[in-house]
Every structure is written in C-alpha cells, then in structure tokens.
Amino acid sequence: MKPVHPVKRWFKHAWSHPRHVKALFPQHSLKQIELTIAQSERHHAGEIRVVIESGLPTYAILRGLTPRQRAIHLFGHFNIWDTEHNNGVLIYLLLADHDVEIVADRGIHRHVGDAGWQQICQQMEGMFRSEQFEAGVVYGIQAIGEQLAAHFPPEAVPRNELSNRVLIL
Template sequence: MNLMRIIRHLVTGQSVVKRAFPPDTLNTIKQAIARSETTHSGEIVFAVEAALDLSLLLKNHFSRERAIDVFSLLRVWDTEQNNGVMIYLLMADHSVEIIADRGIHTRVEQTEWDAACHTMETAFSQGQFEQGILTGIDVITKVLQQCFPADSAGKRKSELSDCPVVL
C-alpha cells in the first residue's frame, strides 16, 4: 500500500475531470465516437474517473482492475458480436486502459492496445486531454474497421451510448 497514492486519490476531486473534460470536450468525444461507429460494427465507450474510493485503494486496486470493473458495470461486454471496446482514464493515477470484449481481444495483440494507451498518456501529460482521447478513438476505429467492418447494407444499430461516462 502506497501512502502517497492514497493521498493523491483522496485529494483528486471531480474538479480535475471537469477542467480536463469540459462540456464542449465531452461533446466532441461523443461526436467522434458516433462518427467512428458508422465505419464498423463495434462499440466504443469512454469512461473517466477522478479517483478511486478508499476501500478500493486499501484493497490495492489499480487502474486495470478498476477498468475491468467499469467495463462490466457499463455492460460494454453486452453487445451482439462481443465487440465493445472501452477507454478508461483514471485521473489520480494518470493511467489509461483499453479493455476489449472477447470478440476483439482474441484478434488484437495487447501490445497494440498498450501502444495506444502510451500515446494517450503522452498527450495527457502535456495537458491535451481531448486530443489524447480522440487519438485513442482513432486507433480503436482502425482496429474495429479491420476486425468488424461496417454492414454492407449500411444498417447499424448503436447498442451502447456514445456519451462519455464521468464516474
């Protein structure tokens, strides 16, 4: 258990998320997800959380475990083709995770997701939160276009909300 990490989580509030992701930025992200989803049959979700609560910190939870929990809570796994992908950002840890459902997980190497996360983290470290997420959406879009191309009839029902989720 890292005392400095616990303190960082306790002092990181929702205001950090609001500064990094004001309403205009959240709307831009929503539009990018909606545009992306017209080019493939996958689903993309973006979730951001300021900090973990004390009970998770005391259990030594890290961003990966929390991302998997959020993936489940938001039911990203609940798509017809098991092709949901979530970008999860934990502000207090300056950490981003990409979680892919089983339909995609078997087709994409973890190193590809790790590279996308590193690119986003670099943008975040420069205060470019909107651009970081948009870059992540672009990477996921390319993967989904290859693995789950759009329906040739052009019919697509969005199974999950395109709105960013602020936890």
C-alpha cells in the same frame, strides 16, 4: 503503473475530485469526444465507451485495486462485454493515477492483442503529458476505430448498442 506507497496514493485519490475531470475535459471537449465516437462507429460494427474517473474510493485504495482491475470491473458493470459481436471496447482514464486502460471484448481482442492496446494507451498517455487531453482521447477513439473497421465492417442496418456519452465517475 509504478508502485506508489499506499498512503501517498490515498492522498492523491482523496484530493482528486470530479471537478478536476471537468477542468481537463470541459463540456465542449466531452461533446467532441462523443461526436468522435459516433463518427467512428459509422465505419464499423463495434462499440466504444469512454469512462473518466477522478479518483478511487478509500476502500479501493486500501485493497490495492489497480487501474486495470477497476477498468475490468467497469467493463462488466456497464455491460460493455454485452455486444452482438463481442466487440465492445472501453477506454478508461483514472486521473489520480495518470493511467489509461483499454479493455476489449474477446471478439476484437483476439485480433489486436495486449500489445496493440498498450501501444494506443502509450500514445494517449504521451499526449496527456503534453496536456492534450481531448486530443489524446480522440486519438484513442480513432485508433480503436481503425482496428474495429478492419475486423468488423459496418452492418447494413447500423445499431448503437452502447451510449456514446462520456461517463464521468
């Protein structure tokens, strides 16, 4: 993320509202994303969670909270780290900052690494710049699913440890 003057950033976040999320991700898009997560998780033993946030609260802006720091906080807050094989992955979108973050638990992160996650984020951000919001998230889920399938094949008795529902904050 490029450095932005705190007042300018505050205005971007103050004017951002959850209805902006709904404009970019209408109900049919959210359902498609949830379906894509469910389909992906049939091919691996990992867990994928998508969180979309329109903007940060004022206190977070004043503290200089970065999208990465927020994603890490949400990764812990929603217990994405608490999977049987340490293979939970969070896709976090912060719309006001036009930022995508992927936070992965240590089980899968050791196989993919920062460069692998960054490559997926960059592809998603490119799709978002072309206003392909649903397709960008679907691409991210599929790319993460390929990594999870390569390192965590499906189990004989499938489990769904995390909700597939897109969480909008």
